[in-house]
Amino acid sequence: MKRMDYINSSGKKFSRRGAVLIIVMVISLCLVTIALYFGDSMLLEYRAADNVVEGYEASQAIEGARRYIQFILKNSEDLGYIPDPESYKSEKVKIGNASFWFVGRPGGETSEDEKPAFGMVCESSRLNLNTATREMLEGLPGMTSTLAAAIIDWRDTNMELSPGGAESQHYLLLDNPYNCKDGAFETVEELRLVMDAEWDVLYGEDTNQNGILDANENDGDKSPPDDNADGILDAGIIEYLTAYSREPNQRSDGSPRINVRTQRQELRDLLRNTFGEERANQIEQATGGNTQNVRSVLEYYIISRMTAAEFAQIEDALTVSNEQTIPGRVNVNTAPSEVLACLPGMDEGTAEKVVSARTQKSLDDMKSLAWVADVLEREQCIEAGPYLTTRCYQFRADISAVGLNGRGYRRDLLVFDTRGGEPRVVYRRDLARAGWALGSKIRKEYLQRERKEE
Numbered sequence: 353m354k355r356m357d358y359i360n361s362s363g364k365k366f367s368r369r370g371a372v373l374i375i376v377m378v379i380s381l382c383l384v385t386i387a388l389y390f391g392d393s394m395l396l397e398y399r400a401a402d403n404v405v406e407g408y409e410a411s412q413a414i415e416g417a418r419r420y421i422q423f424i425l426k427n428s429e430d431l432g433y434i435p436d437p438e439s440y441k442s443e444k445v446k447i448g449n450a451s452f453w454f455v456g457r458p459g460g461e462t463s464e465d466e467k468p469a470f471g472m473v474c475e476s477s478r479l480n481l482n483t484a485t486r487e488m489l490e491g492l493p494g495m496t497s498t499l500a501a502a503i504i505d506w507r508d509t510n511m512e513l514s515p516g517g518a519e520s521q522h523y524l525l526l527d528n529p530y531n532c533k534d535g536a537f538e539t540v541e542e543l544r545l546v547m548d549a550e551w552d553v554l555y556g557e558d559t560n561q562n563g564i565l566d567a568n569e570n571d572g573d574k575s576p577p578d579d580n581a582d583g584i585l586d587a588g589i590i591e592y593l594t595a596y597s598r599e600p601n602q603r604s605d606g607s608p609r610i611n612v613r614t615q616r617q618e619l620r621d622l623l624r625n626t627f628g629e630e631r632a633n634q635i636e637q638a639t640g641g642n643t644q645n646v647r648s649v650l651e652y653y654i655i656s657r658m659t660a661a662e663f664a665q666i667e668d669a670l671t672v673s674n675e676q677t678i679p680g681r682v683n684v685n686t687a688p689s690e691v692l693a694c695l696p697g698m699d700e701g702t703a704e705k706v707v708s709a710r711t712q713k714s715l716d717d718m719k720s721l722a723w724v725a726d727v728l729e730r731e732q733c734i735e736a737g738p739y740l741t742t743r744c745y746q747f748r749a750d751i752s753a754v755g756l757n758g759r760g761y762r763r764d765l766l767v768f769d770t771r772g773g774e775p776r777v778v779y780r781r782d783l784a785r786a787g788w789a790l791g792s793k794i795r796k797e798y799l800q801r802e803r804k805e806e
């Protein structure tokens with residue numbers, strides 16, 4: 353058969369075999385490209401699938417951590433007090449391939465650079481949005497007086513405007529109008545709806561909400577947030593607020609307390625049965641029988657001139673209120689000085705004094721409020737008394753978790769209420785988007801390990 357020749361545009365001949373070769377080469381090149389492309393995308397898929405798996409591992413670790421906390425709280429020997437941080441694990445707790453941490457707050461002692469404190473946190477170490485007065489709210493760092501007024505208007509059931517505050521008239525004029533709530537705060541995030549609650553007032557420099565100064569929170573405007581690079585964490589008001597703190601107004605065994613203002617006979621019997629006739633008489637003489645106006649059990653302790661050890665024996669049996677629950681008292685054992693400084697009778701100086709005094713005390717020493725009377729002046733104590741407690745029934749667990757090799761980061765903030773025995777989750781929020789909360793040291797460890805493995 354005659355060999356067929358082709359003539360191209362320049363008139364040169366080339367063979368059909370040559371053309372086939374070029375076509376085959378082009379097709380091969382295409383196939384190789386496609387193979388490479390799919391290979392690469394499969395690798396990405398594989399990695400992504402890995403990340404998904406690690407994310408699941410981390411999520412499951414958070415569920416495990418939730419049950420772990422419920423177990424700790426349920427079996428705590430001291431219901432109504434913060435569990436001893438030594439009695440449970442809170443840092444890099446392994447579950448299968450995953451690990452979890454409870455991101456806590458240092459509570460007085462300064463924490464290492466860029467390493468968060470770990471453990472559960474008392475909700476009563478914060479000011480309660482539903483009970484704090486305007487003056488108390490105004491004491492918080494970064495709080496504006498208009499926001500404090502607007503918070504009062506948001507929660508009070510009337511529609512009368514506080515000076516500088518905001519009721520429905522204000523909110524109904526917004527682009528997306530809504531009514532003022534005129535009811536209690538159910539979450540702290542609800543503040544986003546309140547007039548003047550700007551993002552930087554709420555969250556301050558602590559954008560990842562871990563209570564420590566991360567590198568990006570101390571480099572000015574080089575990376576978000578736009579901080580002041582002064583080496584100090586200027587936290588937002590969210591750090592100091594809660595909507596959950598409340599205590600049952602019964603003795604630890606569930607039996608009713610004695611109201612020192614009104615139940616004189618019951619009080620006398622309690623004193624006699626606990627301390628004997630003679631000592632009971634001395635205590636009664638010290639108060640002059642004038643207990644009907646005391647504003648707190650701490651004030652009763654001060655005027656009764658009992659010893660701290662005596663007071664500790666009967667404190668749980670005493671109250672000044674007939675309510676079933678007492679909301680919003682601040683835990684003097686765990687609250688940061690910024691919160692304590694907001695309370696009546698206290699200021700920055702006295703708050704610092706309390707915080708430094710408690711670092712010397714054991715958890716057992718601090719179960720009774722008596723220790724506060726050794727630190728504060730008599731009048732300061734009497735002023736602050738109605739707002740102080742040593743108890744805690746609601747706990748926050750800020751659970752961060754990672755899967756294998758530190759991948760698949762997840763983070764959930766949970767609040768547990770232990771009243772009634774069975775710890776219940778009363779609040780849950782995904783905080784993963786706030787960013788890595790475990791500090792640069794732990795992150796570096798994971799990155800190094802990952803590089804080694806590659």
Ligand SMILES: [Ca+2]
Pocket residue numbers: 504505506507508509510511512519532534
């Ligand atoms: Ca109102």
Ligand SMILES: [Ca+2]
Pocket residue numbers: 557558559560561562563564565566569
């Ligand atoms: Ca931070």
Ligand SMILES: [Ca+2]
Pocket residue numbers: 568569570571572573574575576577578579
């Ligand atoms: Ca920054």
Ligand SMILES: [Ca+2]
Pocket residue numbers: 557579580581582583584585586
């Ligand atoms: Ca700062």
